Amino acid sequence: MTWTDYSSAPEVGTPICARAAVRGALAVAVETASGAFPLLLVETAAGVRAYVNACPHQYLPLDHRGPQVLSIDGRRLTCSNHEAQFDAESGEGVAGHGLGCHLDAVPVHEADGMLRIGAGPQA
Ligand code: FES
Numbered sequence: 001m002t003w004t005d006y007s008s009a010p011e012v013g014t015p016i017c018a019r020a021a022v023r024g025a026l027a028v029a030v031e032t033a034s035g036a037f038p039l040l041l042v043e044t045a046a047g048v049r050a051y052v053n054a055c056p057h058q059y060l061p062l063d064h065r066g067p068q069v070l071s072i073d074g075r076r077l078t079c080s081n082h083e084a085q086f087d088a089e090s091g092e093g094v095a096g097h098g099l100g101c102h103l104d105a106v107p108v109h110e111a112d113g114m115l116r117i118g119a120g121p122q123a
Pocket of ligand 1: 055056057058059060062079080081082083084097
């Protein structure tokens with residue numbers, strides 16, 4: 001499954017939020033004509049990454065039970081439900097219920113201080 005398979009997947013160019021609003025990990029809902037699209041924005045050393053905020057273990061939002069999902073060093077995401085772990089830059093599962101799974105990456109790009117849904121590789 002990829003992010004475009006979600007019924008509420010936003011159009012390319014849809015604004016998300018100001019880049020400055022992303023400090024660590026930030027869960028947002030992008031409003032679309034088909035409903036709210038759950039997005040998890042993550043600040044990494046390689047730039048902002050975005051994933052559908054649905055853990056592949058049980059498709060709950062990663063921050064369902066608490067907002068602290070990003071490790072102190074910014075390299076791992078840990079689902080607040082059952083502690084599946086994912087690489088923050090790639091979304092690949094690295095431990096627990098995350099093994100063999102990956103988060104659905106969403107391309108984003110930054111322009112004029114604003115993050116938007118992108119068409120290609122992530123920013
Ligand atoms: S829903 Fe994320 S680990 Fe279970």
